[in-house]
Amino acid sequence: xxxxxxxxxxxxxxxxxxxxxxxxxxxxxxxxxxxxxxxxxxxxxxxxxxxxxxxxxxxxxxxxxxxxxxxxxxxxxxxxxxxxxxxxxxxxxxxxxxxxxxxxxxxxxxxxxxxxxxxxxxxxxxxxxxxxxxxxxxxxxxxxxxxxxxxxxxxxxxxxxxxxxxxxxxxxxxxxxxxxxxxxxxxxxxxxxxxxxxxxxxxxxxxxxxxxxxxxxxxxxxxxxxxxxxxxxxxxxxxxxxxxxx
Amino acid sequence: xxxxxxxxxxxxxxxxxxxxxxxxxxxxxxxxxxxxxxxxxxxxxxxxxxxxxxxxxxxxxxxxxxxxxxxxxxxxxxxxxxxxxxxxxxxxxxxxxxxxxxxxxxxxxxxxxxxxxxxxxxxxxxxxxxxxxxxxxxxxxxxxxxxxxxxxxxxxxxxxxxxxxxxxxxxxxxxxxxxxxxxxxxxxxxxxxxxxxxxxxxxxxxxxxxxxxxxxxxxxxxxxxxxxxxxxxxxxxxxxxxxxxxxxxxxxxxxxxxxxxxxxxxxxxxxxxxxxxxxxxxxxxxxxxxxxxxxxxxxxxxxxxxxxxxxxxx
Numbered sequence: 318x319x320x321x322x323x324x325x326x327x328x329x330x331x332x333x334x335x336x337x338x339x340x341x342x343x344x345x346x347x348x349x350x351x352x353x354x355x356x357x358x359x360x361x362x363x364x365x366x367x368x369x370x371x372x373x374x375x376x377x378x379x380x381x382x383x384x385x386x387x388x389x390x391x392x393x394x395x396x397x398x399x400x401x402x403x404x405x406x407x408x409x410x411x412x413x414x415x416x417x418x419x420x421x422x423x424x425x426x427x428x429x430x431x432x433x434x435x436x437x438x439x440x441x442x443x444x445x446x447x448x449x450x451x452x453x454x455x456x457x458x459x460x461x462x463x464x465x466x467x468x469x470x471x472x473x474x475x476x477x478x479x480x481x482x483x484x485x486x487x488x489x490x491x492x493x494x495x496x497x498x499x500x501x502x503x504x505x506x507x508x509x510x511x512x513x514x515x516x517x518x519x520x521x522x523x524x525x526x527x528x529x530x531x532x533x534x535x536x537x538x539x540x541x542x543x544x545x546x547x548x549x550x551x552x553x554x555x556x557x558x559x560x561x562x563x
Numbered sequence: 564x565x566x567x568x569x570x571x572x573x574x575x576x577x578x579x580x581x582x583x584x585x586x587x588x589x590x591x592x593x594x595x596x597x598x599x600x601x602x603x604x605x606x607x608x609x610x611x612x613x614x615x616x617x618x619x620x621x622x623x624x625x626x627x628x629x630x631x632x633x634x635x636x637x638x639x640x641x642x643x644x645x646x647x648x649x650x651x652x653x654x655x656x657x658x659x660x661x662x663x664x665x666x667x668x669x670x671x672x673x674x675x676x677x678x679x680x681x682x683x684x685x686x687x688x689x690x691x692x693x694x695x696x697x698x699x700x701x702x703x704x705x706x707x708x709x710x711x712x713x714x715x716x717x718x719x720x721x722x723x724x725x726x727x728x729x730x731x732x733x734x735x736x737x738x739x740x741x742x743x744x745x746x747x748x749x750x751x752x753x754x755x756x757x758x759x760x761x762x763x764x765x766x767x768x769x770x771x772x773x774x775x776x777x778x779x780x781x782x783x784x785x786x787x788x789x790x791x792x793x794x795x796x797x798x799x800x801x802x803x804x805x806x807x808x809x810x811x812x813x814x815x816x817x818x819x820x821x822x823x824x825x826x827x828x829x830x831x832x833x834x835x836x837x838x839x840x841x842x843x844x845x846x847x848x849x850x851x852x853x854x855x856x857x858x859x860x861x862x863x864x865x866x867x868x869x870x871x872x873x874x875x876x877x
Contacts, residue, residue, distance in 0.1 A: 329664045336655040336692075403651030406708070409615045410668050411640035561618045 326412060326420035334424075339393040343428050346386040350374055351439035358447035364457035367444070371465045372528065374440045378433065379472045379524035380511055381504060386432060387476065387483050388500025391425055395487035395496070404562040415558040422484055422550050429480055433473035437465045468527060475523040475539050477546025479503065482520060485553035517541070567626075568593045568716050568748035569614060574623035576609050583609045585772040586623070591750055591765065594742040598763030598780070599752040600861065606772040607752040608648065611720050614750070615645055627716055641669075644714035646705040646722060654694035658685060658704050661693060662711065669712050679707040682744075683737075698725035706737075710745075717741065719751045723758055735762050760857040768864055775864040784855040787863065789829045791836065792853060793819040796846035804843055805836060 334340040354374060358365075398404055398421075407417050441460070448455025482503075487496035507521035516522035517538045526538035569591035576584040584606040591597045601607045612618045614625050616632040616639065625632040627639040652661045662676045669675075680686045683703045693701065702725060709717055722738070723731045739762050741747050753759050759766060760780070767777040776783060795801040801819045805812040810832070811822040823832045833850050840847050853859060 325667050325670070329667050332660065332664060332667075333653055333656070335660070337653075338655075397653060401651050401653060402649030403653070405612070405615075405617055405647050405649065406645070406651035406665075407668075408617055409640060409643070409645050409647075410665065411637050412668050413637075 322413075323416045323419060326416045327423060330420045330424040333397060337393070337397065339390055339397065339428070342386065342390055342393060343432055346382055346432050347435035347439040350377065350382065350436055351443040353377075354440050354443035355447055358444055358454045359451055361454055363453055364448070364455050366458045367441075367460040368458070370440055370444060371437055371468075374436060375468055375472060376525065376528055378436050378469070379476075379527060380508060382436075383429070383433065383472065383476050383524055384479055384500060384504040384507065384521050387425075387429055387479050388497060388504070390428060391480070391483040391487040392493045392496045392500075394421060394425055395484075396493055398488075399491045399493075408562065413558075415554055418488065418554040418557045421488070422480075422554055425484055426477065426480055426550070429476065430470075430473045433469045433476075434466065437462075437469050471527040471535070471539055472524045474546075475527050475542030478520040478523060478542045478549060479546075481546045481549030481553055484550065485557070488553070488557050520545075566593060567591060568595075568628060569597075569750060570626045571610070571614070572624045572626075574610065574613060574625060575621045576606075576613060576618065577621045582772050584613070584620075584769075587769065587772075587774045588623075589767055589774065590777065591748060591767075593748050594746060595765050596738055596742060596749045596751060596763045598759035598766040599750060599769065600754065600756065600759055600766060600857075601752075601769035602754055602865075605769045607769055608720055610769065611645075611647065611718055611750070611752060615643065615647075615718060616640070642715045643718060644709035644711065644716070645718040645720075646702075646709045647720045648724070650701050650705045652693045652701060652704065654692065657690050657692050658696070658700075658707075659689040661704065662689075662708055665708050665711050671712050675711050678713075679710045682710060683707040684733075699727060699730040702726055702730070702734075713745055713747070715747060717747050717749045719749065721753055722751060723753065723755055731758065738762050756858050756861055766857070768861060770865045776860065780857065783860055784857065786825050787855045787860055788825050789823045789827075789855060790853040791821040791823060791829070791833055792849070792851040793821060793836065793840070793847065794849035794851075795819060795840060796848070800843070801840055801845050804839060804845070808836070808839065810836070 354370065398407070408414055444455045483496060483500055486499050487493070490496065503521035507519065507525065510516060511522060511525055517526050517534055518541065520542065523538040523542035526535050529535050567590055569589060571587055571589040574584060574587045575582065587610060599607055609618065613620050614632065616636045619633065627642055630638050632639045659676060662679060666673070666675055677686070680689050683706050685700070685703050685707055688696070688700060693704070696704065702722060706719070706722065709719065723734050726734060735758060738749055738751060741749050751759070751763065763780060765778065766780050766783065768775050793801055798814050798817055798819050802812050802814055805819060805821050813820050821836065823829050829852050833852060837847050837850055
């Protein structure tokens with residue numbers, strides 16, 4: 318029998334998402350923001366600047382929806398293996414064990430980036446629809462799409478440390494409770510302390526710090542979030558591959 | 564070239580202070596169905612997981628076709644198909660899609676799926692989602708998954724679990740035919756003695772983490788002493804007479820149980836005893852030889868009584 322590498326395992330992870338709740342969540346999370354934006358725009362008497370909508374939704378995404386989506390998505394992806402107890406089967410195959418976890422981590426990161434980039438697209442779509450329904454509403458002014466995409470990309474990258482923590486917890490523990498408790502707790506503290514000076518060092522506030530104008534501050538948050546996130550993901554993959562599941 | 568498909572040497576596994584598997588040395592010959600027996604908690608699944616390199620031994624080694632499963636895991640994993648207690652199927656996918664995942668990871672052609680489905684009679688239902696499968700169908704799909712790529716060693720943990728009588732019968736025929744059909748060696752763990760007796764050519768019995776019997780089933784059964792069950796008009800006198808003739812005998816439930824050594828001729832001993840009893844004026848209402856069964860072997864090596872007495876049960 319031929320041996321498979323990371324590419325084959327990654328392809329398998331993609332197939333597993335078919336008709337799954339994890340894939341549904343990837344579509345629903347940005348969709349909820351679009352629905353919110355549509356109704357919010359329709360209740361206004363006149364159109365608002367595109368940049369205001371995009372920045373406002375970016376805060377909503379970075380502070381609440383991103384961490385909650387990462388929490389739910391990582392738990393759902395982990396439960397896909399925990400529930401049918403498929404780890405034993407996967408780990409008995411002639412595949413390097415680290416690739417099993419690396420593929421899952423990569424898929425999670427990919428979905429988080431896609432969701433993050435889908436938020437401004439969904440926001441724009443909602444504003445266009447609002448403009449069709451009620452011409453005086455919708456987005457006003459010019460749109461800096463490259464700036465918007467850059468902002469949401471930075472938010473996603475700064476969220477990598479949250480992804481690493483949630484990924485490790487969700488795979489490490491068979492029960493979904495520790496992962497959910499971590500995600501809800503982290504998001505709660507981020508919401509109540511989002512303007513704290515030391516927030517730049519708190520993983521759940523690193524994406525929010527992408528919205529500040531102080532370049533040093535958002536640079537530090539981005540470096541910590543993306544850098545430690547990458548290191549965290551590598552350590553998580555190595556630890557999960559090394560440890561026994563039984 | 565080794566004649567053994569699976570070989571373990573002094574394999575042990577501890578969980579804290581608890582010794583789950585204690586110096587087990589299994590020898591599973593090639594192209595056989597090997598029944599791995601033991602009650603729940605005897606250490607069967609832990610042993611199987613060490614054979615599959617899913618958990619690390621505390622001591623000892625496992626070799627599959629001469630390759631160490633820890634140092635050559637990729638080689639041994641490529642030779643092995645397995646079905647453990649859990650099926651590991653994704654309920655959102657169809658049976659065929661589930662097999663396709665394993666096929667891709669094994670690097671096999673698509674035809675491998677059709678072949679495995681055909682062998683397990685799952686072709687018709689392969690397009691349905693696993694969430695709608697019965698337990699028996701999932702078990703068959705699990706075997707199809709284990710058979711992907713025609714592995715040289717098949718490890719099945721309680722494959723008859725959840726199957727109805729027809730399913731158990733099908734499974735038995737299927738397993739028995741596998742070595743001839745595919746050349747595979749099958750290691751099947753079970754606590755269903757009758758099923759193993761009808762399926763396996765070799766057995767190993769695990770009791771409290773230790774291997775207490777192993778070898779060809781017929782040979783092990785032939786080595787068993789046979790018990791003659793004598794129903795007489797006077798058990799006490801019959802017992803004394805049997806003992807005076809050099810037999811080991813006891814009285815249980817009003818009947819005399821005479822043990823005939825494995826090397827002894829049971830028919831001759833039964834005839835001689837019967838004649839002696841009749842000549843001594845003791846009526847013999849029945850003479851019954853207990854069959855040399857796997858159950859008798861199991862009871863003997865694990866020291867489990869056939870039927871606990873009423874006093875013991877109380």
